Amino acid sequence: xxxxxxxxxxxxxxxxxxxxxxxxxxxxxxxxxxxxxxxxxxxxxxxxxxxxxxxxxxxxxxxxxxxxxxxxxxxxxxxxxxxxxxxxxxxxxxxxxxxxxxxxxxxxxxxxxxxxxxxxxxxxxxxxxxxxxxxxxxxxxxxxxxxxxxxxxxxxxxxxxxxxxxxxxxxxxxxxxxxxxxxxxxxxxxxxxxxxxxxxxxxxxxxxxxxxxxxxxxxxxxxxxxxxxxxxxxxxxxxxxxxxxxxxxxxxxxxxxxxxxxxxxxxxxxxxxxxxxxxxxxxxxxxxxxxxxxxxxxxxxxxxxxxxxxxxxxxxxxxxxxxxxxxxxxxxxxxxxxxxxxxxxxxxxxxxxxxxxxxxxxxxxxxxxxxxxxxxxxxxxxxxxxx
Amino acid sequence: xxxxxxxxxxxxxxxxxxxxxxxxxxxxxxxxxxxxxxxxxxxxxxxxxxxxxxxxxxxxxxxxxxxxxxxxxxxxxxxxxxxxxxxxxxxxxxxxxxxxxxxxxxxxxxxxxxxxxxxxxxxxxxxxxxxxxxxxxxxxxxxxxxxxxxxxxxxxxxxxxxxxxxxxxxxxxxxxxxxxxxxxxxxxxxxxxxxxxxxxxxxxxxxxxxxxxxxxxxxxxxxxxxxxxxxxxxxxxxxxxxxxxxxxx
Numbered sequence: 001x002x003x004x005x006x007x008x009x010x011x012x013x014x015x016x017x018x019x020x021x022x023x024x025x026x027x028x029x030x031x032x033x034x035x036x037x038x039x040x041x042x043x044x045x046x047x048x049x050x051x052x053x054x055x056x057x058x059x060x061x062x063x064x065x066x067x068x069x070x071x072x073x074x075x076x077x078x079x080x081x082x083x084x085x086x087x088x089x090x091x092x093x094x095x096x097x098x099x100x101x102x103x104x105x106x107x108x109x110x111x112x113x114x115x116x117x118x119x120x121x122x123x124x125x126x127x128x129x130x131x132x133x134x135x136x137x138x139x140x141x142x143x144x145x146x147x148x149x150x151x152x153x154x155x156x157x158x159x160x161x162x163x164x165x166x167x168x169x170x171x172x173x174x175x176x177x178x179x180x181x182x183x184x185x186x187x188x189x190x191x192x193x194x195x196x197x198x199x200x201x202x203x204x205x206x207x208x209x210x211x212x213x214x215x216x217x218x219x220x221x222x223x224x225x226x227x228x229x230x231x232x233x234x235x236x237x238x239x240x241x242x243x244x245x246x247x248x249x250x251x252x253x254x255x256x257x258x259x260x261x262x263x264x265x266x267x268x269x270x271x272x273x274x275x276x277x278x279x280x281x282x283x284x285x286x287x288x289x290x291x292x293x294x295x296x297x298x299x300x301x302x303x304x305x306x307x308x309x310x311x312x313x314x315x316x317x318x319x320x321x322x323x324x325x326x327x328x329x330x331x332x333x334x335x336x337x338x339x340x341x342x343x344x345x346x347x348x349x350x351x352x353x354x355x356x357x358x359x360x361x362x363x364x365x366x367x368x369x370x371x372x373x374x375x376x377x378x379x380x381x382x383x384x385x386x387x
Numbered sequence: 388x389x390x391x392x393x394x395x396x397x398x399x400x401x402x403x404x405x406x407x408x409x410x411x412x413x414x415x416x417x418x419x420x421x422x423x424x425x426x427x428x429x430x431x432x433x434x435x436x437x438x439x440x441x442x443x444x445x446x447x448x449x450x451x452x453x454x455x456x457x458x459x460x461x462x463x464x465x466x467x468x469x470x471x472x473x474x475x476x477x478x479x480x481x482x483x484x485x486x487x488x489x490x491x492x493x494x495x496x497x498x499x500x501x502x503x504x505x506x507x508x509x510x511x512x513x514x515x516x517x518x519x520x521x522x523x524x525x526x527x528x529x530x531x532x533x534x535x536x537x538x539x540x541x542x543x544x545x546x547x548x549x550x551x552x553x554x555x556x557x558x559x560x561x562x563x564x565x566x567x568x569x570x571x572x573x574x575x576x577x578x579x580x581x582x583x584x585x586x587x588x589x590x591x592x593x594x595x596x597x598x599x600x601x602x603x604x605x606x607x608x609x610x611x612x613x614x615x616x617x618x619x620x621x622x623x624x625x626x627x628x629x630x631x632x633x634x635x636x
Contacts, residue, residue, distance in 0.1 A: 030564060031521075031523045031524065032523055034523070037521075038447070038517075038520035041508045041511045041521060042512065099507070100507055101507070101521065105503070105506075108486045108503060112503070113487075114482070114485055114487040117509070118483070119485040119507060123485065182479070182483075184512070184514060184515035184626070185512065328512065331517070332514070332515055335455050336451070338453070340448045340451040342446045343446070344447075345446060345448065
């Protein structure tokens with residue numbers, strides 16, 4: 001086993017141990033040990049759901065490069081992209097499932113959905129998307145294992161890709177709409193959110209592919225270097241677009257001067273967690289990876305490309321938190337904070353150990369599932385050729 | 388010789404009006420609350436009455452009273468603003484619920500079906516008045532000593548906390564992982580009291596008689612009279628939520 005794999009498995013084992021405690025605490029004590037309250041009512045798990053579900057939608061696009069657009073450079077990466085889509089989608093949905101007050105009632109979204117609710121629409125959309133991705137993966141795994149039928153399978157994959165693309169647009173845009181429809185939160189009530197979020201999804205999908213191909217690709221394969229190069233360019237461009245969106249949002253809101261909006265932005269830029277924005281999101285999550293990826297000598301090395309991908313993903317996770325939390329830290333009515341004293345009625349939030357533990361555990365389980373699937377399902381080109 | 392002016396207590400008047408309203412079909416009632424900010428002294432008796440009536444656990448509050456200091460010394464005064472659920476006619480919390488667990492009932496009160504609510508808290512984020520809170524399952528006696536003997540310790544005080552709430556006319560005992568724990572909760576104008584012919588707890592408890600309640604579809608009701616005055620306002624009207632709670636300035 002390669003040293004990298006050993007390190008990954010050790011990290012996964014540790015995260016699963018931590019996660020087991022988090023799951024135990026959540027199941028036994030409910031939400032009692034969560035740090036969110038009735039004012040900052042959504043916390044780490046919602047931010048992680050937004051991040052992971054968005055990444056899943058973006059990663060699916062890279063599968064269609066293989067199956068629908070038939071881009072020669074990405075030939076053979078479709079399975080990897082589809083599997084990564086399923087894993088990230090699953091991890092996102094498990095996060096939001098644990099966030100529910102009554103996890104056991106989640107089936108009610110299927111039996112008595114409110115079609116007007118963006119959340120209900122999203123649940124149905126995720127279900128369809130999960131099924132579609134699974135079917136595509138099954139078909140993709142069968143291609144080449146049976147004599148004949150490959151052309152038909154390819155046609156099916158192309159057809160399902162055509163169905164999947166608008167679905168990913170709906171889901172990634174829907175995440176923006178989930179927040180954007182809320183008139184009570186000016187920070188979220190941005191008409192362009194459903195337009196911005198698909199771009200964010202695509203950017204995080206590109207970063208995930210960058211990370212996966214750099215970690216699991218064949219370093220001696222000349223095609224891999226080219227793939228990394230293309231993904232690096234895509235990542236840099238999408239990062240710049242993302243930064244532009246951020247600038248447009250914040251500058252307009254600050255210029256407009258709506259108090260609730262200004263307060264939320266000030267909380268992001270200069271609040272107690274200013275470092276999360278400036279250091280984690282902007283510096284480590286955007287500027288450093290851009291720098292890595294634009295330096296020709298550095299970007300071509302898979303290890304550095306992987307680091308850049310990981311940093312971009314990390315930055316996106318922080319960015320999701322910086323969208324969810326600040327809007328909730330601004331009181332809807334002034335003086336609300338002093339009206340009733342209770343630890344659950346505060347306008348400040350930092351995730352509790354239980355929340356961190358559960359999240360780390362889910363990410364560890366997702367990584368384990370990916371590694372096992374990668375080993376057993378022969379997802380990469382190299383493995384397919386060996387088989 | 389002094390003359391005693393006989394005047395009916397407004398509580399008695401509202402009680403009579405309530406009986407009149409209850410005799411009508413539900414769809415023809417329009418429950419409205421009016422809060423006279425000039426009379427509110429900020430005693431928070433309504434908050435406490437609400438907590439006692441609905442057996443609210445820590446972190447769940449239906450009717451906080453906000454305090455605001457206006458001006459600067461020597462021209463300074465304080466204003467108190469009780470904030471129940473606004474029972475909006477165009478409630479932003481209703482369409483977002485993924486399972487239609489929250490809705491406007493026939494009386495026009497925004498209610499929550501505790502047995503259907505999945506606890507996603509989307510409605511809490513959607514409310515512009517922060518009128519919804521989440522029941523995390525905490526108790527006031529959590530972490531307190533189990534005292535035996537002379538003082539009342541957790542085991543005896545805890546009993547009080549487990550007395551069921553009778554919201555929506557049903558008994559809701561506080562048992563782990565069962566509703567209303569894990570649900571969103573909110574003021575519902577004490578529907579269970581209304582249906583039994585009683586005014587909401589916050590109305591009867593108000594020491595300054597600053598909170599009025601009744602059927603706005605009854606032209607002779609006190610609330611109809613009050614909301615037709617020029618000094619009436621509603622919170623965040625610009626959002627188009629059409630609250631059913633009015634404030635007199």
